[in-house]
Structures are given as structure tokens and as C-alpha cells.
Amino acid sequence: MVAPRRDPIDRSVVARAVVGDEAAFTELVQWYHARFLRFARHMLRDDAEADDVVQEAFIRIYRALPNYQEQERFESWLFRILANCCRTALSRSRRRSDHLVSLGAREARDVYQSPELRNDAAWHSLLRTALAGLPHDQREAFVLHYVDGHSYETMVTLTGVRQSALKMRVKRACDRLRHMLGAPDHG
């Protein structure tokens, strides 16, 4: 397992990117590209679409950098733009995703309950299917909190949703994932 890079980018890089320094912007893309791609893949399921959405998000970030207000945490600002791009892409492909999910839930239990089937490819396919089985708002909250490591406080800034609602979404996502993966209910 590769741990997510949770350390924030150096502020001086941000300051240079804000004033239009292309080398600093390149450094920023290098720093966040893998994390962005991971988030987009979990949200969208389709890798090619995730690639496109990540590129779109970075273009929006580049265009919006001159407007960045230092009062806001930089990472929250970045992920808000990325999450918005993912939501837009999801609204285009919702029908297709729903179809895949209904097939995936049964498949998921079979693989989880049979360890011999749990080779890497199958396990990852299972996970993505299970994630895709979550409603979008629960999936987003779960990935932001557990996968990308954002605190609820940061997520409030990022999503504009109340902390109590975010906690409820994460809890429901956990319950649903356990159910889809054939795990016993967890207190």
C-alpha cells in the first residue's frame, strides 16, 4: 500500500503559481496529480473519464489561481474545484453507472467471501464496484474523509455541507460498503 501524500505543498510554490509562474504551476500539478487521479477514479469509475476530469480540474485551477484568496486553505480550494468537476462528469454518466452498480453488488459478495478469488485485480475491481454502488454524496464524503484523509472541518469548507450531514453520509457509506462486501454489521 502506498500512503497518500498528506503533507501540503510549500506555500512559496503556491505564491509563485498565483502570480503566474509556470514552473510553480508545473510543480503544483506534479504534487497533486496522483491524488487528484485517485479521487477522480474513485468517484467516476471510468479511468479515461477520470483522466479527462483531472485535466479539466487543473485547467480550471490555473485559470482561477489569480483569484485564490489566502484566507482559504489551499488544498480545500483545489479539492473543491476537483469535486465540482467530478459532479459535473457524474451527471453526464449517471445512467450508465447505475446499471453497472446493480451488477456489481452481487459480484462483490462472491469475491469477498471467497478468498481464493481475491487476487489483486479481482479485489480492486470489487472495491470499485462497491464504491460505485454508493450514492454520489456518500461516496464523495467517504473518499474525502477516509481515502484522502480530510477532516470533517475541512470537508465543510470543501463541500459547503454541514458537519453533521457529512458524518451521516460517511456512516451510511461505511454501513453500505460492509453490506456489499458481505461483512457483518459493525456497531
Place this chain on the structure above:
Amino acid sequence: MGDREMRDVPERDPMLALRDDPVLRTVVSSLREMPPSDPEAVRRIVRAAVAAGPQRASLARPWHIAGAAVAASVLVAAGYIVGHRPNAGERDRVSTGWSTVAQPASRVAHGVAATAFRLDAPAARAVSLVGDFNSWDPAATPMTRDADGRGWSVAVTMPAGRHTYAFVVDGLVIADPDVPSVRDPDYDVAVSALIVRER
């Protein structure tokens, strides 16, 4: 633990809450795997972003290209910034137009003791000082509003030598409006220059 302390410590990894939940811990561990680095994708994204270009400069964001001096002029014309007025202590230590280095400096301050900066910006909500001495970090050196409600001040200790600096007024970078600006060779924006001499 107070709010300030909460902000200063690294965020606790939410994964710790899954200590007693082996299924979800396995799930999250797998989901946390990073895609491999992809330098070609990074290059493609940067090319696409640069080709798309930044949003055109306006009064709201003169950070880029338009130049701090232009922005400052606009703001001065709008009565937003009245102008730089050295405070009494500073007036004794600052003379304009003196330089000992190849590039002309706009201000000269003697001594490595704190150098005072003041900007009249009565309508501003937040002002900070940026420069090579704080890595151009807008959060590093906030200025405080003066008792008269018009000016913003801060004193900074910096080593002897030539320094470049600017003000960040509600997110806008502006050169010191009271002294001639110089062009920053790295970022191609107008900034101000200051020489601090050893006592």
C-alpha cells in the same frame, strides 16, 4: 485544545478510527493506493492549462500580468489606497533614490533592526507584506490596522542587503505606491525595492 491549536497541528488520520473494523480498514488501505506517477500526463496538463490561459486581469485580480503598479494606480484613483506614509521613526531612516547596488532601489533603511512599513488603505479588509524575506508568502506577515483606521503597519527584521517587497491588499499584489516600482525578474511583475544597510 483551542481552535488555534487545532489548526496548528497536523490533521489526525481518520484511518485511526477504523482500528476495530478490519473489513473497512482493508478497504481503505486498498483505496489509498496511489496511481503511478505519470510525467507525460503532467506535461500534457500544464500545456493545456497554459494554452487555455489565465482569466483576463481585472480590478479583482491584477496578480497576473496587469502589473502591480497599474493595479495600485487604479486603486489610488478609486480612493481605495491613499498612499504610503512613512511613520515618524521610519522617516529618519529612509531616503529615496539612494543606491549602492547595480539595480536601483527605491528605499534605503539603515540597520538590521526592524524596518517599518505602512500603507494607507482605509477600505481594505486585510493587508499583508510579502517579499523575498518571507518567501512571498501572503500569510507570513499580516499588517495590522492603525488606530486611525486608515493605515496598516508592520515592522520586519531582515538582514542587510537589497530586498524586494510588495503589499497584498485583499488578495491583490501591489507595489508600494509611494516609491518607484522595479520589475521583478523572476515573476515579471512590478514590486518595490529596499536596501537595508548595516549600522
